[in-house]
Amino acid sequence: EAQVTQNPRYLITVTGKKLTVTCSQNMNHEYMSWYRQDPGLGLRQIYYSMNVEVTDKGDVPEGYKVSRKEKRNFPLILESPSPNQTSLYFCASSSLPGTSGGADTQYFGPGTRLTVL
């Protein structure tokens, strides 16, 4: 089954304790992205990656890091989490744009609800 998986699904942590949220896709997609979802703000992009070893900042990258060492995995790293990073996080993947004449369908994972105390 084609899917994007995220782990953990729920996480409660304390300020300053480093954490990693994993994301994996089995669709051989080049493009992967992280979003955070907050009430009234919709989905905002944190970081994205066009391919292995190619990453770039989205709209709200402060306080986050990512890596893309393998095509299927795109972990999100919070080196020193703060309470304002309490949010619902989604990983997404898609084929590269241009393969179907423009931006392509993004497939989302089930989400990770993070609480930073």
Added chain:
Amino acid sequence: GENVEQHPSTLSVQEGDSAVIKCTYSDSASNYFPWYKQELGKGPQLIIDIRSNVGEKKDQRIAVTLNKTAKHFSLHITETQPEDSAVYFCAAPVRGGATNKLIFGTGTLLAVQP
């Protein structure tokens, strides 16, 4: 850069009625407009999309219309059912889709009353 506005933020309809959600965008180069449905506890899932070379696209009870001149697009759901209750997001690409980056609207919570 691209800016997407979505209205209304909440919408309550009776089962069987129609629902319409509207979005406006700012970048005239945008050429792809998807709609995502997010059910409780799940990630958003694409339900329909439209590209800039057509004005309307239908898929059973859902349809999307696009007005490139006015830079707005709308989601239409007919004969609504309780399972249509969810949060709906519109989106538009940045830089016409060159990077696959999407800017999302703030979402519409649709409640279908039985």
